[in-house]
Amino acid sequence: MTPVEADRPxxxxxxASRRWVRMLPWAVAFxxxxxxxxxxxVVLTADYGLNGGLASxxxxxxxxxxxxxxxxxxxxxxxxxxxxxxGALALLTVDFQERLLWPFPPMEIVGYVGLCxxxxxxxxxxxxxxxxxxxxxxxxxLGFAPPHGTSAKDLLLTIxxxxxxxxxxxxxxxxxxxxRLAEQETISEAERGRRTLLEERARxxxxxxxxxxxxxxxxxxxxxxAEYRLAELPPDVREEFTSIAATARESLGEMRRLLGVLRNxxxxxxxxxxxxxxxxxxxxxxxxxxxxxxDFTPCxxxxxxxxxxxxxxxxxxxxxxxxxxVVRHAPGxxxxxxxxxxxxxxxxxxxxxxxxxxxxxxxxxxxxVVNEPPPxxxxxxLEVGGxxxxxxxxxxxxxxxxxxxDVGPLPDGGFRVAAQLPLTEExxx
Numbered sequence: 001m002t003p004v005e006a007d008r009p010x011x012x013x014x015x016a017s018r019r020w021v022r023m024l025p026w027a028v029a030f031x032x033x034x035x036x037x038x039x040x041x042v043v044l045t046a047d048y049g050l051n052g053g054l055a056s057x058x059x060x061x062x063x064x065x066x067x068x069x070x071x072x073x074x075x076x077x078x079x080x081x082x083x084x085x086x087g088a089l090a091l092l093t094v095d096f097q098e099r100l101l102w103p104f105p106p107m108e109i110v111g112y113v114g115l116c117x118x119x120x121x122x123x124x125x126x127x128x129x130x131x132x133x134x135x136x137x138x139x140x141x142l143g144f145a146p147p148h149g150t151s152a153k154d155l156l157l158t159i160x161x162x163x164x165x166x167x168x169x170x171x172x173x174x175x176x177x178x179x180r181l182a183e184q185e186t187i188s189e190a191e192r193g194r195r196t197l198l199e200e201r202a203r204x205x206x207x208x209x210x211x212x213x214x215x216x217x218x219x220x221x222x223x224x225x226a227e228y229r230l231a232e233l234p235p236d237v238r239e240e241f242t243s244i245a246a247t248a249r250e251s252l253g254e255m256r257r258l259l260g261v262l263r264n265x266x267x268x269x270x271x272x273x274x275x276x277x278x279x280x281x282x283x284x285x286x287x288x289x290x291x292x293x294x295d296f297t298p299c300x301x302x303x304x305x306x307x308x309x310x311x312x313x314x315x316x317x318x319x320x321x322x323x324x325x326v327v328r329h330a331p332g333x334x335x336x337x338x339x340x341x342x343x344x345x346x347x348x349x350x351x352x353x354x355x356x357x358x359x360x361x362x363x364x365x366x367x368x369v370v371n372e373p374p375p376x377x378x379x380x381x382l383e384v385g386g387x388x389x390x391x392x393x394x395x396x397x398x399x400x401x402x403x404x405x406d407v408g409p410l411p412d413g414g415f416r417v418a419a420q421l422p423l424t425e426e427x428x429x
Contacts, residue, residue, distance in 0.1 A: 009071045009072055010071070011025060011026070011070050011071050012025040012070055012071075012073075012118060012121055012122060013025055013121075025070045025118070026067075026070055028114065029066045029067050029069060029070050029114075029118075030067065032063070032066050032110070032111060032114050033063050033064060033066045033067055036059075036062070036063040036066075036107050036110065036111050037059050037060065037063040037064070038059075039107050040055070040058065040059035040062060040063060040105075040107045040108070041055050041056050041059045043105055043106075043107055044058065044059065044087075044091075044105070047096065047097075047100060048091055048094060048096045048100060048105070049094045049095065049096055050090060050091065050094055054090060058083055058086065058087045058090065061079060061080070061082075061083035061086075062080055062083045062084060062087065062107075062108055062111055063111055065079040065080050065115075066080075066111060066114060066115060069114075069115050069118040069119075070118065073115065073118035073119045073121075073122050073123065074119065074122075074123060074127065076115060076118070077115055077119060077131060080111065080112060080115055081112075081134065081135070081138070084104055084108050084112060084138075084157075085103075085138050085142070087104075087105075087108065088102065088103030088104060088142050089142075091103070091147075092145065092147060096147075098148040101153060101154075101156070102146065102147060102148070102154070103139070103142040103143075103154065104139075104156070104157045108157075109156060109157050109160060112135075112157060112160075112161060113160050113161060113164050116131070116160075116161045116164040116165045116168065117164050117167070117168045118168070119131060119165060119168065120164060120165045120166070120167060120168015120169045120170075120171065120172060121168045121171060121172050122172070125169060125173075128165045128166075128168075128169050131161075131165065132158075132161060132162050132165055135157065135158050135161050135162075136158045136162075139154070139155055139157055139158045140158075142154075143155075193392075196392050197392055197396070200392050200393045200396050201396055203393070204393070204396055204397060204400060208310060208313070208400075212255065213252060213255060216248050216251055216252050216255070217248075217252065219244070219245075219248045220245050220248040220249055220252070223241045223242070223244040223245035223248060224241075224245045226238075226241040227241065274309070274313050275312075275313065275316045276307070276309060276312030276313055276315075276316055277298075277299055277307055277312045277315060277316065277339065278312075279316055280296070280298070280315065280316055280319050280337070280339065281296055281298060283316070283319055283320055283323055283337075284296035284319075284323070284337050287323045287326070287327065287335070290327055290331075291331065291332055292326055292327060292330075292331065292332055292333055292334070292335060292371075293334045293335070294323070294334075294335045294336075294337060295334070295335070295336045295337070296337045296338075297336075297337070297338035297339065297340070298339055299339035299340060299341060299365065300340070300341065305341050305363060305423060306423070307365060307423060308401075308423065310400070310401055311365060311401050311421045311422075311423060313397075314397040314398065314400065314401055314403075314419075314421060315339065315365060315367050315419070315421060317393065317394075317397055318367050318369075318394050318397060318398070318405075318417065318419050319337055319367060319369055321390045321393060321394055322337075322369035322394075322417040323335065323337070323369065324390070325390055325415070326369075326371045326415075329415075330371055330372075330373065330374040330414075330415065331374055332374050332375045332376070333371045333372050333373060333374040333375070333414070334371065334372045335369065335370065335371040335372070336368070336369070336370045336371075337368070337369050338366075338367075338368045339365065339366070339367060339368075340365075340366045340368075341363060341364070341365060341366070341423070342363070342364045342365075342366050342420070362422050362423070362424040363422070363423040363424050364403070364420045364421060364422050364423060365420070365421040365422075365423055366418070366419075366420055367417075367418070367419040367420075367421065368416075368417070368418050368419075369416070369417040369418075370410070370414060370415070370416045370417075371414050371415050371416075372412070372413075372414045373412060373413035373414050391407060394407070394417070394419070398419050398421065401421050401422065402422055403419055403420050403421040403422055404419070404420045405417075405418070405419045405420075406418045406419075
């Protein structure tokens, strides 16, 4: 938005989402203008006996600015207020019946009240107070020269105008509070999502530490024992193995310090071995014991395919979260969990296209979890207010190994989670 557009006044209720609400101020202003303009002329000439030309001029000055009030209510108030005071002074020059209102006839009060509502919806509290004080001062000042004596009716404009200004100001402030609350909720939701993402990444990093630490430990042991396992090693080779072992131990120390940064007081049970493909069957059995039938098809790795530990851990966590969501949101629903290998080895993988795949045609592990609709619509989720880590964790684990993830509801009311995880080193990023 340019500075010129920012300074351009906006119509009342211009930020409303519905079109008829945005058009409402214009419609009200138009109806008031069309109704009050001829009425003012007729009343001032026929009832009060004012000159027709003067009555017409006052009517235009009092009614026409109501259209301007939709965009610039304060500017319209300057004109209408001056015209109303001028009209009251003009009525002092004619002889009218005592039953008629003075200093402000009824049609002027109606227009002024509508103008006060526009002011209350747009202007600040200080401006509204000044407007009301000016109205009261003019009303009291004119009351010192009444043509037929004073009465409580003479203060009608001040009373109704003050009430309307108060009402409009209260509505405006309530709207501002709701708008700020909605903005704060949006910011809080974004921060909550960012925090969830960071927490899940830290959790994945803590889990992968065990996987990497295992490999680094193997390297250290192999390098340390090389001179005992391999006969007649040259001195320079022995020194090279010693250097490799020292570097590996230093790397392990750095990793432990990094893990200390990632750990928190709520992280428990991270010293146990991390699960992999072999433990997915246990997940299916545990879920079946909750009353949700689970059909599990394990992965056939007889073709010599090796599943990296990081990929196995990611597959396990994806299935774990998918089954947890079935228990939470579709209790009792029949679920199918299948693991398969797609690519140059194996059976070709009929399900290879479900997650997007890799154009390079590498070997991929296909993780598929599909649940049917629950037998009975659940009264509500078993857990109120989840952590929000489910899909976030799935996406982060898939992204970590360079795979693809496809999740979404099925036409029959079920849900499907399909992940493709590359198994070849050149595909894992």
